[in-house]
Amino acid sequence: MRSTIRGAAFGLIAALSLSACGGSDSSDDNPLTGSSGDSDSKALVVGSANFPENQLLAEIYAQALEAKDLKVTRKFDIGAREVYYDQIVKGGISVFPEYNGALLAVAVDEKSTATSSEDINAELKAKLPSSVEILDSAAAEDKDSVTVTAETAAKYNLKTLADLKPVAGDMSIGAGSEFKTRTQGLVGLKTIYGVEFGKFQPLDAGAQSTLLELLKKNTVQAANLYTTDPAIVEDKLVVLEDPKNLFSSQNVTPLVYKSAVNDTAKAALNGVSAKLTTEDLLDMMKRLVNDKEDASTVAKDWLTEAGLVS
Incomplete structure (x- = not known):
């Protein structure tokens, strides 16, 4: 996409208009998730952009949080970063799987020249609105x-x-x-x-x-x-190779609304980041795209193999 949205020749869902900025509050309407979210007002709202990889990552986050007995509402298929970012900053979304370089360049500082993951995250921590923060980045990258x-x-x-x-x-x-x-x-x-x-x-x-x-x-x-x-x-x-680093590092990174996530939630999300690799993403996307497996099953299998759920 990336651009940086990412993300991406995935043929699992029909094209979604960017005007559909509300997305869906329940995964019942979403072919990429297999279980409905909890509508409790205290539930963590896990959001995603409108492409399959990001929805898969959101489902991984949601299941990791649920494994810690946290209530979750899924709000997937929202649209591009230009649509969903303000929802996170204002607290309409609690947790979102982001790509750090795109987040910085598109939503936070269009003039930034940072290209390495370390420099990008340092700028994000300094420049993000006070209501939100990034957690640990995964080694997994999708540029x-x-x-x-x-x-x-x-x-x-x-x-x-x-x-x-x-x-x-x-x-x-x-x-x-x-x-x-x-x-x-x-x-x-x-x-x-x-x-x-x-x-x-x-x-x-x-x-x-x-x-x-x-x-x-x-x-x-x-x-x-x-x-x-x-x-x-x-x-x-x-x-095509990018020797001048037009496309910056794009590590999968949780973006969270600070007041909505407690230490248990942060630990669960950081646990995902500690395990997730680019090879894992490739393997999961093959199952999702080629084998047309359900995202909730793919997410659960990976979480189980990673030792994050039992």
Whole structure:
């Protein structure tokens, strides 16, 4: 997405309009979760963006919290960061699986030049609104990318984002609609690499399966895919290298509304971060996307294997 939303050629759900900013308070309406949330006013509200990986991470958080006897309400499929961030800051959402670099660059400080996870988290801790905070980041990372087919890479001799400069004018790029105005998107491609595409094809973040098909059919010649997308390996797609770090580190990081989470909740979420790796994300996404398994089952299996639930 990433842009940084992430995230991502996942064909499990239909495209969701960014205008659907309320999402769903119950997972009964959500094919990615298998159990309904608790509507108790004291429940922790776990939110997610409108793409499958983020919903899976939110389900992992929700089950980890429930394993500590904490009440949880699920509010998934909310939309892009431009939609859900204010809900977290104002307390409408208690817990959210974020990607630290995107959070900083998109919502907190668009002028930040931090690229390493350590520097990004230091800036977030200093600059986030006082009502929210980040907890421990996971080793797991899902970065935005500009990805092309092997045929396109060979045709234009593309290896890095810089190689796009002389040819991008003859190409079309597909991405979530927010990619057009983000620094970690078309704006940064132009200012950092001098790359300007001839055409931009916007899609909702939840319509990434459509984006993948457009790429494979050569309707678009480049796409903003997430690096944990199983299709990259399966379809032998080429992720263009980013030597100037346009796309910063994107470690999975819990963002929480301070007054809503107690020490038990923080320990549960930090426990997830301590175990979650990029390889885990790849494995889970293969089950979610290729095998079409239910996210609640995938989440429970991982939590069990990680020793976080019994």
